Structure formats: C-alpha cells, structure tokens
Amino acid sequence: MGLIKEKFDKTMQVEGEWNIGAYRWKAPEGYLDEYVRNFKERKIIGTLCTSCGRAYVPPREICARCFTETTEKVEVSQYGEVLAFLVSPPLEKGKVVIAGIDAVQAGFLKEGERIILAMVRFEGTASSMVLPLINIEPEKVRVGMKVKAVWAEECQGKLADLVGVEPAFEVKYE
Amino acid sequence: MRRVAIIGCGQSKHGRRTDVNQAELVAEAVWAAIEDANIGPEDIEAYAVGNMQGFGGICQPDLVFADYIAAGGKAMQRVATGGTVGGSTAHLGYYEVASGMYDVVLAVSWEKHTDSAEPGATTGLLHVAFANLSYMMKIGMDMRSFAIMGLAGAAAGISAYQAAFYMARSGCRIEHFDMVAAKARRNAAKNKYAHLKWPNCTPEDIAKTEMLIWPMRFGHVCPASDGASCVIYANEDAVRRLGVKEVAWVKGVAAYADEEADQGESYQGTAVVDYSDQTGAILSAKKAYERAGIKDPRKEIDMAEIYAPFPHQELMFSERLGFFDDGTAWKAVEEGVTEIDGDFPICPSGGVNTTNAIGSSGMQRVVEAALQIMGKAEDHQVPKDVRNAVAHAWGGQVQFNTVMVLGDRPKGW
Ligand SMILES: [Zn+2]
Numbered sequence: 001m002g003l004i005k006e007k008f009d010k011t012m013q014v015e016g017e018w019n020i021g022a023y024r025w026k027a028p029e030g031y032l033d034e035y036v037r038n039f040k041e042r043k044i045i046g047t048l049c050t051s052c053g054r055a056y057v058p059p060r061e062i063c064a065r066c067f068t069e070t071t072e073k074v075e076v077s078q079y080g081e082v083l084a085f086l087v088s089p090p091l092e093k094g095k096v097v098i099a100g101i102d103a104v105q106a107g108f109l110k111e112g113e114r115i116i117l118a119m120v121r122f123e124g125t126a127s128s129m130v131l132p133l134i135n136i137e138p139e140k141v142r143v144g145m146k147v148k149a150v151w152a153e154e155c156q157g158k159l160a161d162l163v164g165v166e167p168a169f170e171v172k173y174e
Numbered sequence: 175m176r177r178v179a180i181i182g183c184g185q186s187k188h189g190r191r192t193d194v195n196q197a198e199l200v201a202e203a204v205w206a207a208i209e210d211a212n213i214g215p216e217d218i219e220a221y222a223v224g225n226m227q228g229f230g231g232i233c234q235p236d237l238v239f240a241d242y243i244a245a246g247g248k249a250m251q252r253v254a255t256g257g258t259v260g261g262s263t264a265h266l267g268y269y270e271v272a273s274g275m276y277d278v279v280l281a282v283s284w285e286k287h288t289d290s291a292e293p294g295a296t297t298g299l300l301h302v303a304f305a306n307l308s309y310m311m312k313i314g315m316d317m318r319s320f321a322i323m324g325l326a327g328a329a330a331g332i333s334a335y336q337a338a339f340y341m342a343r344s345g346c347r348i349e350h351f352d353m354v355a356a357k358a359r360r361n362a363a364k365n366k367y368a369h370l371k372w373p374n375c376t377p378e379d380i381a382k383t384e385m386l387i388w389p390m391r392f393g394h395v396c397p398a399s400d401g402a403s404c405v406i407y408a409n410e411d412a413v414r415r416l417g418v419k420e421v422a423w424v425k426g427v428a429a430y431a432d433e434e435a436d437q438g439e440s441y442q443g444t445a446v447v448d449y450s451d452q453t454g455a456i457l458s459a460k461k462a463y464e465r466a467g468i469k470d471p472r473k474e475i476d477m478a479e480i481y482a483p484f485p486h487q488e489l490m491f492s493e494r495l496g497f498f499d500d501g502t503a504w505k506a507v508e509e510g511v512t513e514i515d516g517d518f519p520i521c522p523s524g525g526v527n528t529t530n531a532i533g534s535s536g537m538q539r540v541v542e543a544a545l546q547i548m549g550k551a552e553d554h555q556v557p558k559d560v561r562n563a564v565a566h567a568w569g570g571q572v573q574f575n576t577v578m579v580l581g582d583r584p585k586g587w
Binding site: 010011023025027032033035036046054056057058059060061063064065083084085086087088089096098103106108109115117119121125126127128129130132138143156157158159160161 | 192193194195304305308309310313314315316317318319320321322323324325326334335338339341342384385386387388389390433436440441442443444445446447448
C-alpha cells in the first residue's frame, strides 16, 4: 500500500528565481529614535511600567506581564552585571560570512580578535541586553561581574554610540 | 473529554532526502502510520498537518500533498508555531478526537530543508531576524555590531546565549554538553530513522570538534534534516471498532506561551532576563501532569523525549519538566541516569540533536514516546518498563512549549 517511490534516486530540480523585493515592518513611530537620540547625551532611557515597576531597556511599548502601555520614561544606570557570556574563537577570514559578506575581509572585524558577547542587565532594569564586552581578556570574565557602558568618542545619537560594556572595577585575579 | 489513544505511528526516513519531494515525504510517514494501525485511509475523518513555514523554500506544500494522503473530502487544518509545530499539530489532532468532533484523526508534520538553497538559514531563521536587524540598521547600528550579532547567530542563534545562561545558572561545564551530545549520537546509531548516527561516540570525540562560539561546539549542533512524522488518534469506541491491539493513551496535554526572550519585536526589551528560565515549559508540564493525574513526575514517569536541538536544552528542559531539580540535571548525566539503560532514559531515539527536520521534530517526540509505551522502539527500546512517557516540543523566539503525557492505560484506570 502507499505511494512510496522506489523508482527514482533523485527528484528533478528546476531552478527558478523570484525577486521578492522589500518587506515592510510596522513599528511605533519614534520611540526607538528617542532612545538612540539620548545616546548623544550618553544617557540610557528605558520605559517604565507604572503598574508593576519594571523598567525596560531597550524601551518597550507594552509591558507583556501587565498588558499595559508603558508611557513613562526612566533613565537607568550606566552600570550593570554580566549574567552570562559567549566567547568567539580568534576570528579568521572566511569564517564569519553574513549575508554574503566576509566580515573579516571587509574589515568590520579584525583578524585574530576574540569577541566577548555579554548578556548584561543594567541596574534597575527588568530586561537583559546582548552587548560586546571589551577591555578584558576572555579568561578573566566572570558571571556576576560589574560592568559599565562604553560610549563612542563622539556620540551622534545612533545605536552604534553604545559601543559595549567594560569592567567597572579593576580586579586582580589570584 | 473523551479518552483518546494513539493507534498508529509513522516516520519517514530522516536525513538528506533528495529522492522525494515534499508531498512524497509526507505521504511516506502517513502511509507508514496507516499500515502500522492496520486501518485504511477511509477510516480517517480529519487531518491535522503542520510545518515550520518558510524553512523548506516551498510555501504551501499542503496544497499539493492533500491528494497524496487521501485528505480529499475530509477536514484538514494546518498549524504553524515555529519549532514547536510538531507538538502543536499533535495537540490539534488530540483536541479533535477528545472533543468528540471526530473519532479517528491523523496528525502529520514535516520539514524538507534541502529544498532551500541554504537549509533553514536563509528562508527560515533570517526571516525571523530580519525585521529586528532592519530596525537596528535604521537607528544607526554600525557594520561591526552587525557582524558581531552574526557571530552567535551563525553558530546557533539564540540557543548559544541560552546555553551560556544555563551554564551560569546551573554551574555545569562544557564537558556535560559533550556527554549529552555523545549520548544522542550513540542512541541515534540504534534508530533506523535517525540522521546523525555515531556508534560508540564518546564525549572526547565531541570535544575534538571545532568551537563555534564558546560554549558551543560544532559537535553540539543538530543537523538540518528532511523528514516527516505522523500519529493516528482514535477514541475508545473506535479503538474497539477498528480492532487495534497496541495503543498508547493520551493522558494529558498542555501548552503555554511566554514572552519573547532576547530583544523582542523591533528591538524592544522584554521581561525574560534569563533565556533558560523557560516558564512556558514549567507551566505546560504542571498542567499536563495535573490533567494526567500525575503527582510526582520523577517517580511516575518512566522516560521522556525532550525537544533539544542543542545538548544544554536536554539538561535545562529535563529540569523545567520536573524530572530533576533546577540546576542539577548535569549531575544525573554524570551518573548515567539518562542513558538508554539508565533509571530515567531521555531521548533514547537520539532526539532532535541528531535528527532535526524541524516541523517533524515535535511530532517525532510523540511518536517515540508512544513507541516506547507500546514496546515497539526496536533497537532503542529502553530495557525498563514504560508505563508513562512524556513528549515535549519547544520553539518560537524560545517561548512556546508543548507537553503530552502518554500512558499504557488511560487516566484513571
Ligand atoms: Zn508591568
């Protein structure tokens, strides 16, 4: 019984192309623009849920726990805590290809560098963010270590102004 | 609600299936299940079908395969809940029989990654990430940050972050991930439907594989498989009427969604601080056990098939589903508790870590749990008596979970 095929080893493949053009995603006007505009002043401004007290960074339009609009803005600390982290192997050409671009070849990432990605919670917030952790050897990173925001030399009100985080204290590792 | 049993199970061979198209792949599992139940397609009243939309590069295969699985003139509904879809489709089929709407229902789910130029990645994961990345570019993300985001994304996306969270929380080491991955490959070698088989694989073998991004090695990552899995449900009367001998009873199901982890829709923060919390899994398990009349899951449940594409997830979910205390599953792994001949076998089939045809994977957990109860798992049948088994599925932006409790007799017997 059934339609199990034993006649062919391979199905025929017919290649076709389809230019699907652009997608359009809807987002609330302005709230992220305002978030990054404050980066110019080196400020991290999140949204506050007045019904449960959670502060969201990046800002969020609704609190999913309360199902309420988060209309209040609140400035949060530049200091945070490493909750968990990832460490890349030394980067090589041909290993990091994103959307067809070799990130090392193109100079976005340096050959041989090791990137630390930290999941950081800024003090007083109820959300975690993924940010590069810099100015520290990967071997010295610890869960729970205090970090602080690192800003670009000249902030322009862009997402890229927040370069990442670095250790908040100099710690001797015995 | 009516008592419902699984009366037939079917799986296609999983792996790179260049020999079939999607319709033939789905039909392979469906006809295997119909033969297993020893019934005819005319006995099936309704079809629940599902897959991860957009991963296989063909948008609406159900339009074609309906004819291949004898769905003409019957009810058919398609489900899509990301990686969870096999679990959700299994639940839909169960609802249809439990509610009294139909007596015999077939549920099938599938994925055919190789129909897409870059399996999964381009058509699937990228279309999930693309909206967020587009926003981030609009508000001034630079190319360096974009490339850094891609580092973890290229490895295993959000699962790499989750593995790091799980380590921080539980105190387990990367060696425990190696142990779980080696166990999966050894078990898969005993399963004729599995994709990545490696007899006698050791944790040391896994430890030799390339580090993608610490703590995730190449040897921890699931393959992109092609495959389909299928179950047939019947109510108590239909089981008798059709003269089915071997069944697995559905004792309780539950599904819970949670908030997105990671930055949510359009780069907004969410209240899921730790991606390994998995509140949805905890709630699903609690409710499913309550519905199944199970009070002590570790004692009353005999084995589990957990949806774990990555080894940390087998550890994490085995805790969230109540088999081990929070942060302690790695100790059970050290003691061999979760081995095929252990006290609490987990994924004796090899699991999703060795065979991941995404849409199929959630359903395959149900199939494998049912086979263990019926004693039909052949070479990977666990030696202990299986009276109750759990099938779990997971997906979404790590926030959807489904749990099904199966037993050798219905609840209350
Ligand atoms: Zn709130």
